[in-house]
Amino acid sequence: MPELPEVEVVRRGLARGVVGRTVDAVEATGARSIRRHADADEFGGAVVGRTVRRVDRRGKYLLLRLDDDSVLVAHLRMSGQLILTADATRPRARHTHVVLTFTDGGQLRFVDPRTFGELFVSATRSRDGAVVELASLGPEPLDRATTPAVLAARLTPRRTRLKSALLDQRTIAGIGNIYGDEIAFRAGLRHDHRTDSLTPAEVARLHAAMVEVLDAAVRCGGSSLADGQYVDVDGRAGTYQHEHAVFARAGEPCLRCGRTIERVRFAGRSTHFCPGCQH
DNA sequence: CGCATATCCTGACTGC
DNA sequence: TGCAGTCAGGATATGC
Incomplete structure (x- = not known):
């Protein structure tokens, strides 16, 4: 489900909502959600008593930096949600696998029907704050340092297709x-x-398109599709789906040239494009 | 190396 | 209404 814009919107919600708060208790009922850890106790032991210092994002990963220099890493994969609630007595959504309760009584809940998502604590203490488990990730699309030349250097040496390359993290x-x-x-x-x-x-066009599309999507609060899976930490949907030019618009006219948007299977994924505008 | 495919899961939707 | 089949925002392993 969530890609960079959605994860960035969740990051901002967490930055507002959990920085400065201290974890009082952890319930990890879903073993698969903490699969990098031995068990719930071991995971809880790494988190209980810790205060969240700041929240960063790396690609589609959320990084909750804790006060012992460890990092609570979260990936939502296809169906994960991180939901904040001030009221711990509020009923939990189905498929709530991990709950962090803060000392003020509020909670951060990890809900994930398909259980592809995960939480893990990285003990990394590298000088620049990099998480070793995420070392293979490419550059951040919205970093100023990620120039068209950087993008070219990562794309043109490869003998593959554009979408395969873009999907490769x-x-x-x-x-x-x-x-x-x-x-x-x-x-x-x-x-x-x-x-x-x-x-x-x-x-250069690709770089500009990347920055413009991702920026606009963040400003819209991300894309929430028909199944309503993606919501921010307060349960709110995004609106960028209304701005989509091709995604989920197969059979509809291109807003730019009027040709019919096509949908094909490519790289194992549904792929949407305009036969008139794209070459 | 590049590529297609299968896999991990649950739930929503389609067509009979 | 029920039920089988299909598909889904991701990432990774495997085999050609």
Whole structure:
């Protein structure tokens, strides 16, 4: 479900909601959600008593930096949600697998029907705050340091297709199926455009499209699709789905040229594009 | 190396 | 209304 924009919106909610708060108790009833840990006690032992210092994001991962320099890492995968509630007595949603209760009585709940998501504590204390488990992630799309030249250096040496490269988190971190399609459309490039044939002008368009699409999506609070899975920490849906040019618009006219948006299976994922605007 | 496929799960939706 | 089949925002392992 969530890609960079959705994860960034959740990060902002957590930054407002949990920084400075101290974990009083942890209930980890879903073993799969903490699968990198031996058991619930071991996971709880790493979190209880800790105060959240700040919340960062790396690609689609959330990093809750704790006061012992460890990091509580969260990935929502397809169906995960992190929900804040001030009232611990409020009924828990079905598939609530991990609950952190703060000393003030509020809670952070991890809800995840498909159980693909996970929470783990990384003991990493590297100087720059990097999490060793996430070392293979590519650069951040919205970092100023991620210039068109950086993007070109990561794309053009590879002999693959544009969408495969965009979905590969080692190329660039945070882009998933929705934004891969939207970025390719805005750049005027087909999903199956070969990365090794991208010209500097095409990479420049791709870079601009990437920044514009992701920025706009963050400003809209992310994309919430028909199943209503994605919501922020307060349970609110995003609105960027109304701005989608191609994703989930198969059979509808392209808003730019009027041709019919197509949907194909590519790289194992549903892929949407305009046959008139993308080459 | 690149690519397709299967896998981990539950739930929503489609068509009979 | 019930039920089988299909599909889903991600990441990873495997085999060609």
